[in-house]
Amino acid sequence: MSSVLYDAPGPLARRRETIGSVVGAIVLAGAIAGAIWYAAGNGVFAADHWDVLYDPPKGQSAGAVWSSMVVRGLGATLRAAALAAPLALVLGLVLAMMRTSHLAWLRVPAIGIIEVFRGLPVLLMMYFGLIGMGLDTYLAVAFGLTVYNMAVISEILRSGLAALPKGQTEAALALGLTRWQTLIIVQLPQAVRIMLPSLIAQLIVLLKDSSLGFIVGYPELLQSIKNNASYFGNDYYVALFTVGFVLFLAVNLSLSALARRVQRRTPGARQVVVAPAANGTGPAV
Amino acid sequence: MGFIAENLSTYVDGFLVTLRLTAVSGLLALVWGTVIAAFRVSPLRPLRAFGTVWTETLRNTPLTLVFFGMVFVAPQFGIIPPLGFWTAVICLATYTSAFVAEAVRSGINGVNVGQAEAARAIGLTFGQTLGNVILPQAIRSVIPPLINVLIALTKNTSVAAGFAVVELVATGRRLGVGNAAAGAWVLVGVAIFYLVLTIPLGILAARIERRVAFAR
Structure with a gap:
């Protein structure tokens, strides 16, 4: 070593x-x-703290406990992320295109949107959906996740565009492509490719943040742990929490592994120094 | 807008709690994160393993889960944390320390190898090499990402709202529920207080980053 x-x-x-x-x-x-x-x-390791996972009391079946956590709990977590992730990617792409435009009336609003949403807590955005816009908890969670992550994703794409060699744009313009064609055909495909690891890392952040739904009352994984514990008794918190913790780690670590794999397979991805984004996104926090 | 002006003192109370949460847990995370980073680059395998497990686990765990574990699960181990400010500080500092450690570690690895070789060549010990040669240089390239971690921490303090700490978001929630007519404006007030912190810090980070890049 x-x-x-x-x-x-x-x-x-x-x-x-x-x-x-x-x-x-x-x-x-x-x-x-x-x-x-x-x-x-x-007494944490005693059987009466863990039997909820294989032989629950109160005449319930173990299958019901597991499905309440994995199917309904984790399912709800993933459903919120599954709605927010594509929306954030598409809107982030649009914002990045506006942000790099040479037209001020496109660029300036994009800068405003990005700076504001990047500087606000996701939880506040969820409350904004809930209280300010009167959405239900599922949509409020997805709304909060979408607006924050679209701002971050647009900054990731922008730094990808900035990292491209200037010659790419120059050559495209010299060939007679319009600015729009240059962006769509030449710049974006390369930018998305070199920023793919960062994009996946941001999707992991999105998935992690979906657990904020617990606070706004969205019935996701943590909520199902709490419900089970209040039904079967607080003694089961350790067992139920362990399951939830392992589920989160399993999903996130496999996504992280995917990001690393993509990074290894993407030529040129390593040469690009992913500059810590200027305003408060930086590493995947 | 009138609503925000009328309730300014309530907002400021919440803002001060957010500030205190950020400052105290930021300081603790900075200290502990640096220790973890030192663990991760140390020659001793158990320390390295501990540092790796610590950062990888926390980085892949949602902050809400850390709070949840502290508030609902820790009592099962006979540890009963006092609900409120200090519990939130412990959770935030623990979580943030992993990100501080990553930032510091990449700063350490960014220092030119020749620097360390020269330090060893003149007979400095591991501790001296780290403390007198590597860290002072690493700190410079570490400051911008650390500010970004701090900005993220500022936003993350909002999670404490879900666990009985009345900071900015919880203040906004209370005001919003009590004044349904004011609706979204209540939360716009909260947003302004966050932006007052996060946008200047972001500009500061970008500026320092440019200067450091120039100096290199």
């Missing part, structure tokens, strides 16, 4: 690292064991 910080280690350093690693591993394992022991002392 070599990095900025240290060379490939020699024999003495290797021995020291081995000792350090073993000691560190023991300390870490000890801390984890202590946590588990402490949790077990609170």
Whole structure:
């Protein structure tokens, strides 16, 4: 292992690292064991905290519990994301085209829309849909996700357009293509391609943010965990939460893996330094 | 617009809570995130593994889930967090630390290898190399992304509204429910207070980024 910080280690350093690693591993394992022991002392691992997942009390079937979480809960989460993601992509594309236009009456409103929606919390946008526009919770959640992510996606596309070599546009214009044709045929296909990893990362953010629906009362995964826990008893929170946590991690990590795969397969994607977007989007937060 | 002026003091109360949440959890996240970043580049495997698991898990977890775990699940372990400000600070700082760690780590990896080689060649230890040579340089390229993390944190404090902290969004919700006629205007007031924070910070980040890029 070599990095900025240290060379490939020699024999003495290797021995020291081995000792350090073993000691560190023991300390870490000890801390984890202590946590588990402490949790077990609170009865967290007892069967009566977990049987909701395979043999629930109150005469319910395990299938009903699982379907309430996976089918209805996770399903609702994914449904909100599935409505918002394509809308955000299309509107983001339109905004990016307006933003890079040389016509001021197209460019200026686009800048305003992008800057405002990027600087506001998604939750506030959801409340805007709910209270301000009188939408139901599903549409309010999708609305909040759409307006925020379209602003971010348009900035991603814009930095993709900015990263293209100037010669591409010049050559297209020299061939006699109009500005519009240049954008559609030459610039955008390349920009979308080099920004594909960032776009997928942003879709992961969108999916994560759909859990904000819990706060505005949209019956998604977290809400189904809470409902189950209030029906079967608070003791089951650990088991139910673990399932929800694993579901979220599984979906998001597989999307992250997809993003990495796409990045490896896209020629030129690595050379482009994805500049942290100027206003408050930056890394996928 | 008249509605916003009439309820200005209520808005300002909410705004101050948002500011305090951002400042306190931002500071904690900065400290802990830097520690995690140091873990991730350290020669010791267990520390590296801990840092990797910490950042990857939190980056792929929704913030709402972190709050949910703290408020509803932690009591099952016998930890009963006081509902309100400090619980929100812990959740926000924990979540944000992962993003701080990523920003700092990429800054560290961005420093020229020759710098570190020279530092080692004159006999500096790992700690000295990191503290006296690498970090002071890394900090410069790390500041713009860190400001972006801070902007995201400012917006993320709104999640606390769902867990019994009356900050800006919760204030807007209360005012909105109490004054249905004012409707959307109530939330426009909230939006203005957020933009007052996020847009100048964004401009600052862009400006620093240009200057650092020039200096390189």
